[in-house]
Amino acid sequence: MLHTNIVHRVDTTAHSLESLHYQRKLASDLAVPVTSLISYNALFDKTIMDNIRSPDSGNSEEFGLHFWNYKSERFHAKYQTREQALWLLPRSIRTALIDEMMQGFHEQFGHFPTSVGCYIIDAWTLSYIKAHYPSVKIAINSCFEEGVKMYYGNNRNWMLFSDGGPWNPYYPSRHNAMVPAASEDESIGIIAVPHLNRDMIMALTSRDDIYASHPGNLVRGRLNQNNNCPYQERFTRAWARQAQLNGWSYLNIFVSSPWLSDKHWANQNYLDTRDLYRQLLVLLKDLEADGENSNQTMNDFADAFPAIHRPGDATICHWKDELMQGKREVLWTVNSHYRAAFDFNIGGTLVDLRPFAGRIEHNLGPETPARWNGNQPFAISAEHKGGHWNSGMTGELQLRGEKFSFSDRRTRISVEYPQKNQWIATTEPLRVDLAGARFEVVSQWQGSCDGVIQLKRIITEVDGVIEELVWQESFSGAWATSEYPEDLRGAELIAERWDNQKASGIALDYQSRTQTIDNCRSVGIHLPQAHLSITLEAESEAIGFLDEGFLFSPSYRFRLSIPLTPQTQASLWLKQKKS
Amino acid sequence: MAETEKKLKPLLCPACFAKEIEPIFLHFDPEDQEYYCIKCCYFAKDRKMVDLFMDDFVRHKLRQW
Numbered sequence: 001m002l003h004t005n006i007v008h009r010v011d012t013t014a015h016s017l018e019s020l021h022y023q024r025k026l027a028s029d030l031a032v033p034v035t036s037l038i039s040y041n042a043l044f045d046k047t048i049m050d051n052i053r054s055p056d057s058g059n060s061e062e063f064g065l066h067f068w069n070y071k072s073e074r075f076h077a078k079y080q081t082r083e084q085a086l087w088l089l090p091r092s093i094r095t096a097l098i099d100e101m102m103q104g105f106h107e108q109f110g111h112f113p114t115s116v117g118c119y120i121i122d123a124w125t126l127s128y129i130k131a132h133y134p135s136v137k138i139a140i141n142s143c144f145e146e147g148v149k150m151y152y153g154n155n156r157n158w159m160l161f162s163d164g165g166p167w168n169p170y171y172p173s174r175h176n177a178m179v180p181a182a183s184e185d186e187s188i189g190i191i192a193v194p195h196l197n198r199d200m201i202m203a204l205t206s207r208d209d210i211y212a213s214h215p216g217n218l219v220r221g222r223l224n225q226n227n228n229c230p231y232q233e234r235f236t237r238a239w240a241r242q243a244q245l246n247g248w249s250y251l252n253i254f255v256s257s258p259w260l261s262d263k264h265w266a267n268q269n270y271l272d273t274r275d276l277y278r279q280l281l282v283l284l285k286d287l288e289a290d291g292e293n294s295n296q297t298m299n300d301f302a303d304a305f306p307a308i309h310r311p312g313d314a315t316i317c318h319w320k321d322e323l324m325q326g327k328r329e330v331l332w333t334v335n336s337h338y339r340a341a342f343d344f345n346i347g348g349t350l351v352d353l354r355p356f357a358g359r360i361e362h363n364l365g366p367e368t369p370a371r372w373n374g375n376q377p378f379a380i381s382a383e384h385k386g387g388h389w390n391s392g393m394t395g396e397l398q399l400r401g402e403k404f405s406f407s408d409r410r411t412r413i414s415v416e417y418p419q420k421n422q423w424i425a426t427t428e429p430l431r432v433d434l435a436g437a438r439f440e441v442v443s444q445w446q447g448s449c450d451g452v453i454q455l456k457r458i459i460t461e462v463d464g465v466i467e468e469l470v471w472q473e474s475f476s477g478a479w480a481t482s483e484y485p486e487d488l489r490g491a492e493l494i495a496e497r498w499d500n501q502k503a504s505g506i507a508l509d510y511q512s513r514t515q516t517i518d519n520c521r522s523v524g525i526h527l528p529q530a531h532l533s534i535t536l537e538a539e540s541e542a543i544g545f546l547d548e549g550f551l552f553s554p555s556y557r558f559r560l561s562i563p564l565t566p567q568t569q570a571s572l573w574l575k576q577k578k579s
Numbered sequence: 580m581a582e583t584e585k586k587l588k589p590l591l592c593p594a595c596f597a598k599e600i601e602p603i604f605l606h607f608d609p610e611d612q613e614y615y616c617i618k619c620c621y622f623a624k625d626r627k628m629v630d631l632f633m634d635d636f637v638r639h640k641l642r643q644w
Contacts, residue, residue: 201620205618205619205620206619321620323620324620324621324622326615326620326622327608327611327613327615327622328615328620345615345617346617387618407617408606409608410606410608410610410611410615410617428610430610431609431610
């Protein structure tokens, strides 16, 4: 079942209110429950609040608070700052603003809200809200993969960095709101939902605000022709299909009213944008009638969520190319230990890896080391580091001096979710012609709710001699939050042998040193920056390689070479552990 | 197949203009008989389509702009 939240924001300008009236009337006419989040300036405007509290009809409408759009003379006079993002405010002002809005809400409705939202809300702020306003159950707290590329996409004027977190609802950790809690104890006690759903391929390769559950942004990207945008329906149905994997799926539609106004710069014809919005709501009603969707308020979703997802659970997203309708497929997975993305356009290369296992404290604002940088560090990001050659995990087959790289072949996958917290992705067989031999190879990834991903390569349909066929899997990594490198000194490439003799390892210092380890059990990296280790572990004797980077190529690499004969299949395990 | 790929690798993607230095090239999918970019979502069934796109859009129209 898809769970959909349709969210409005109550702002103050005349054109916003006119559009909001359209949104509320439409929702009412279609009998779609909505959550209307009230911004600071609207909350303290008597005319607007009187109007809002008299619904357009008896439709189910929940009210909450949105901590954006507070800029005003009132705010400036009271708090003496021009800082415009809640998550970047000094903490004393941040809490005072939250308190003022909560009291204002209470005066209007006689109770505190259950639902709040902003583009980013960090762990410290969510914890403050939960401690002082325990009625709050659910928060919109991040914009999936709005970070480096969004910064460029918005001409370096949009200081909103929230790369690296989950796309699905989850329970934020007390240590870091972008990290899913592993347990009830670690959870803040507020359910986090994303600000919009994104196209999960474009989230990897492009800015993803345009390719989102937001008709105004589809128009901004000129993905429409007048009021016709087939991509919107494909996108929405793709999210409904995700429920077949996880047992549930979630869709957040948050179109703030200016996007539906004739004053908005992105609109060619605002009536077309409104019609696309209407078509989206009608589609969601149809999906509901078919039993595939449940339109809910945020409060209702917060009540339903604990029955379908608990702290520590894993979820996946198998996304196909809904934009171009080509063969490209990606697989995303997230649990409390990591978030990973595999790109099957390049044979299932691991193209993005955000390790969470180290549980680094991460908050924002002037009192914190991160200040404005909400991006979660990556161990792998092919996009930010110039391709999977520099940053990615992929394999190759070697036979009699010839090589076959999995990343050179596009492939499709089938994905199973045989039981809760277990996923298996299997490629279609790839035909390989190598050193005079012909065979097929199938690759399979398996994950769960721990910090381990198993990767298996299986050789079948052999025609010719494949003795000495070797599989080499290679992990090229870095540690950063953007395209610019971070200092890797302090990190150490490590290895273990089956005979338990210690391999010396390489303490990273940009000297391009290499090391080969016979009888190798595992290779990896110890990253004190992240309080964790990442390793590749073999199931039997392998050859390990450690490759230190250098300043022109400031990354590192570890590799495992595994014989694929005579058993014609082998596994290895990618493990992330706190250390 | 390997020979075919070698010949095609110097093609840049006509949609995202991925640069040579990156080495991001247009690949060929032998299963689906299709050219595809490994960076963006561009694909084309026919080599002529790729060339046409390059000639018509990139070489002529971009110059006019």
